[in-house]
Amino acid sequence: MIKLEGLSKKFGNTSVLNGIDMTIAQGEIVVIIGPSGTGKSTLLRCINFLEQPSGGEITVGNLKVDVCKATRKDILALRRATAFVFQNYALFANKTALDNIAERLIVVDRWPKEKAKKRAMEILQRIGMETKADAYPASLSGGQQQRVGIGRAMATGAEVILFDEPTSSLDPEWVDEVLSLMKQLAQERQTMLVVTHEMAFARDVADRVVFIDEGRIVEQGPPSELFSNPQDPRTRDFLKKILADQPTS
Amino acid sequence: MDILNVTYMVELVPILLRYLPLTLQMATLGMALALILACGLAVVRVLEIPVINRLTILFISFFRGTPLLVQLFLFYYGLPQLMSSMTSIDGVTATIMGLTMHFSAYMAESIRAAIVGVDRNQTEAALSIGMTNAQLMRRIILPQATRVAVPTLMNYFIDMIKSTSLAFTLGVTELMGATQKEAASSFLYLEAFIVVAIFYWVIVEMLSWVQHHLEHRLNKAYSR
Numbered sequence: 001m002i003k004l005e006g007l008s009k010k011f012g013n014t015s016v017l018n019g020i021d022m023t024i025a026q027g028e029i030v031v032i033i034g035p036s037g038t039g040k041s042t043l044l045r046c047i048n049f050l051e052q053p054s055g056g057e058i059t060v061g062n063l064k065v066d067v068c069k070a071t072r073k074d075i076l077a078l079r080r081a082t083a084f085v086f087q088n089y090a091l092f093a094n095k096t097a098l099d100n101i102a103e104r105l106i107v108v109d110r111w112p113k114e115k116a117k118k119r120a121m122e123i124l125q126r127i128g129m130e131t132k133a134d135a136y137p138a139s140l141s142g143g144q145q146q147r148v149g150i151g152r153a154m155a156t157g158a159e160v161i162l163f164d165e166p167t168s169s170l171d172p173e174w175v176d177e178v179l180s181l182m183k184q185l186a187q188e189r190q191t192m193l194v195v196t197h198e199m200a201f202a203r204d205v206a207d208r209v210v211f212i213d214e215g216r217i218v219e220q221g222p223p224s225e226l227f228s229n230p231q232d233p234r235t236r237d238f239l240k241k242i243l244a245d246q247p248t249s
Numbered sequence: 250m251d252i253l254n255v256t257y258m259v260e261l262v263p264i265l266l267r268y269l270p271l272t273l274q275m276a277t278l279g280m281a282l283a284l285i286l287a288c289g290l291a292v293v294r295v296l297e298i299p300v301i302n303r304l305t306i307l308f309i310s311f312f313r314g315t316p317l318l319v320q321l322f323l324f325y326y327g328l329p330q331l332m333s334s335m336t337s338i339d340g341v342t343a344t345i346m347g348l349t350m351h352f353s354a355y356m357a358e359s360i361r362a363a364i365v366g367v368d369r370n371q372t373e374a375a376l377s378i379g380m381t382n383a384q385l386m387r388r389i390i391l392p393q394a395t396r397v398a399v400p401t402l403m404n405y406f407i408d409m410i411k412s413t414s415l416a417f418t419l420g421v422t423e424l425m426g427a428t429q430k431e432a433a434s435s436f437l438y439l440e441a442f443i444v445v446a447i448f449y450w451v452i453v454e455m456l457s458w459v460q461h462h463l464e465h466r467l468n469k470a471y472s473r
Contacts (some may be wrong), residue, residue: 050373080379090370094392094470104378107388136470156378 001026002047002160002191007056007067009039009046009215016042018215019056024160027189031196031206031223035238039215040195041087044162047193048082049075061159080108083153087165089145091137097148098124098133101155120155127151127181143174147181154185161185163194199239199246203227211235258440261431265448268427273452275341275423276410279348283356283409284402286349290357295364305357312354318415321347325419340419348412352405359401363394396467403460407453414449424448 002024009017016039024030032040046053046067047060053067060081065074091100098120105116124130127147137145146166153161163182167175179201186192186205196202202209203223210220211232218232227243230236293305312320325343367390375385417426424445432441 048377050377076379076381079377082377084374084377086370086374086377088370090368090374092371092374092389093368094389094396096470103388107384108379138471152374152378 001059001061002193003057003059004047005057005059007043007046007058008054009042009051010054016215017046017053020212020215020217022210022217024191024193026159027191029186029192029194029205029207030210031194031202031208032210032212033196033199033202033238033242034212034218038213040212041164043212044084044164044193044195047162048079048084050084080156081159083156083158083161085146085149085153085161085163085166087168089137089142089149089169091145091148091152093137096134096136097129097140097144097151100137100148101151104152104156120151123151123154126154126184141174142170143177146170146174146178150178150181150185154190160191160193163192163196165195165197167196167198197242197246199227199242211238213238253443254437254440257435257437258444261428261441261444264431265424265427265444268422268424269448271341271421272410272413272424275344275348275413275416276406279345279352279409279413280406282345282349283353283405286353287356287360290353291360291364294357294361308350309354309357312350317347317351317412318418320351321415321419340416340421343419344413344416344421347415348409351412352409356402356405359405360394360398363398364390366397367393396471399463399467400460403456403463407456410452410456411449 002022004020004022007017007020007022008015020043022030032043034040042051045051047058049070056067058065058067058078060078063074063077063081065078070078091097092103095103098117101123102113102116102120105111105119106113109116111119121130121133124133127150129144129147129151132140132144132148137148140148150161150166166182167178170178175198179198182192182194182201183205194201194206206223208220209223209226211218211226211230211234213234219226219230219235226235227239230239290305290309293301321343324346325338325340328338328343371389371393372385375389380388413423414425416423417429420426422430428441428445432438435441
């Protein structure tokens with residue numbers, strides 16, 4: 001279970017997150033939508049301290065951290081309990097697909113190399129990339145790189161996987177293979193917190209959709225309700241604009 | 250009369266070979282020390298450690314801004330005057346000190362650039378899977394920075410090997426000093442200096458070969 005209480009973030013004098021409260025149950029798939037520059041990515045990055053939050057509390061599993069008093073040890077523990085999938089894949093360029101996935105198990109979890117590689121190979125099979133085990137990121141397509149990025153997150157065995165616009169920098173031809181892998185994870189009830197502009201994905205896969213604007217949760221609910229009957233004018237406005245571009249049905 | 254006394258040139262080869270180890274010793278020791286010092290300087294620059302960073306900038310500025318020959322003379326003739334404990338410093342030591350300081354200043358900048366050049370996203374990815382800063386450096390940043398830095402560092406090594414010849418101005422009989430002596434006694438200057446030029450050239454060519462293969466190996470991960 002993930003719990004955020006009053007999570008806030010300021011860059012200088014600009015407030016990007018204004019006290020976010022959110023609870024995500026084990027196995028829940030939550031999709032965050034909202035206009036660009038409203039703090040969606042910042043929210044994800046604050047959860048594992050890629051950005052230092054300005055205030056609030058973060059609970060992941062048994063670990064509860066007051067962000068203002070977070071020690072180096074807390075931050076490390078929080079990062080190890082969460083996994084992150086980046087918009088630009090961010091694979092380790094000096095490591096093969098297999099080693100990108102095994103890296104966490106070897107370095108952080110201190111597994112024996114053989115065991116880690118065996119586990120990484122199993123994950124490669126699950127993401128349909130076993131034939132590319134020895135390929136370096138530079139030789140993979142965007143879609144393949146992002147699948148390995150997701151595989152790397154899967155290997156962490158983390159409580160939750162945070163997806164930061166995982167398909168936004170992909171060529172259209174690769175978007176589907178990444179989305180279908182995410183659907184597969186959702187069916188396995190992997191807890192997921194996803195920031196995306198893919199409304200069809202949100203509608204089909206999410207248990208709950210959260211609309212964020214100006215660093216606040218404006219409204220949230222099951223996709224069937226939020227998409228068909230949005231309460232707040234800002235939600236309505238946003239959905240109208242984005243659904244005109246990409247119909248969900 | 251022949252233009253060149255080839256017999257003399259051939260005879261000179263085994264004589265000069267005896268001085269090759271000293272030249273290589275000064276270069277490799279200088280390179281090893283310069284690398285260590287340069288890594289330290291680069292880390293200070295990357296992390297912008299207060300005060301030391303300023304001193305580092307000054308150090309780099311001075312050793313890049315003045316000729317190596319001037320620096321060697323400063324170490325060899327200047328230091329003993331400054332510190333009475335060092336009534337004399339031998340030429341080999343002064344040369345190694347000079348080469349170390351001089352080249353570390355250049356190398357620090359290319360190492361710094363190589364570290365900074367590693368894609369910032371990979372740093373975040375490494376942190377996101379729970380790596381410590383030390384693990385991040387060792388497993389992700391340094392291997393990639395090495396690849397970027399190797400070609401320029403090898404160039405500095407080549408330059409350093411040739412710069413050991415300046416030691417002869419401090420009275421060290423290394424490759425260049427020995428050649429000078431031989432030439433002075435035989436009066437066959439052209440022959441002697443052609444031979445020593447070939448010596449340096451061959452060493453550098455062999456190093457270029459090593460460099461080529463090293464780069465090829467390091468680049469394996471990045472070719473499509």
